[in-house]
Amino acid sequence: METSYVLKIPDKKFQDFHLLFCGYGVCEPLHHFGPAVRPNYIIHFVLSGKGYYYVGEEKYTIGKGQGFLILPDVLTRYEADEKEPWTYIWIGFDGTHSMEHLRNIGLGADKLFFQSSRLIELEEVVMDMLQYKKLDVRDEYRIQSLLYLFFSLIANSSSDFYKEETSKENDYITKSIEFIQTHYNEKIKVTDIAHYVSLINRSYLTTLFRKRTGVSIQQYLAQFRLTRAVELLALTDLSIEQIAESCGYSDPLVFSKAFKREKGVSPTKYRERERLEGMNTREKREGLR
Secondary structure (H helix, E strand, C coil), X not given: CEEXXXXXXXXXXXXXXXXXXXXXXXXCCCCEEEEEECCCEEEEEEEECEEEEEECCEEEEEECCEEEEECCCCEEEEEXXXXXXXXXXXXXXXXXXXXXXXXXXXXXXXXXXXECCCHHHHHHHHHHHHCCCCCCHHHHHHHHHHHHHHHHHHCCCECCCCCCCCHHHXXXXXXXHHHHHHHCCCCCCHHHHHHHCCCCCHHHHHHHHHHHHCCCHHHHHHHHHHHHHHHHHHHCCCCHHHHHHHCCCCCHHHHHHHHHHHHCXXXXXXXXXXXXXXXXXXXXXXXXX
């Protein structure tokens, strides 16, 4: 069990880089989350105690003053230690420039960990975020500034307390993910990715990718396409056919079946539900003013 305080941001004013949610959690022994695949980026930072972070088949011990990054569409799990359960803060974020901002502070697919001595300051930033329950325009800009402040505090943090596999293997995975995220709207194959990362042995890349991410290359590609489809359904007026094509599906029917299998509803129903929830959220916020 976890005692937590969470803020969720209903609107996404800043599309290139924006906060989705944040929280503060005090965990009981062995409390865990996952295995799960997230549609967005999340950073956890440990204030006290320790726990374990699982990425694919790898297990990492994370303690006080250390943090870890969860990437979208990657299978992960994390668990509090039995004797010294952790207390941590977290932020969830997304946007077209998210990976660029992560690289700027030394994080990414090949750098999932960091450590910092600025525990009090990082905690204060998240606690400041949690104060905002009713968001007007000024608050939304304030939240955005706090997101940048959080990143600035870990910008000079050391990210080498875990040497993850070898630099060459890291490079293969990083480049594979970059290729998928750039060409997901095209008809790409594993051979295309292997060629891009300069690997002749396609089977080796397939095995390495699953080991490091917990999913196959095909599964990651499918999940990434559907994640982008969700964004287009929520944020644009593109037709289902246009969204299917934009996400690499030549047949809208195949896209609709894949979407319903993953989300439980058709793309049309999902869009209707998202817009209805958006209207209800705005009405509630107006009623609070």
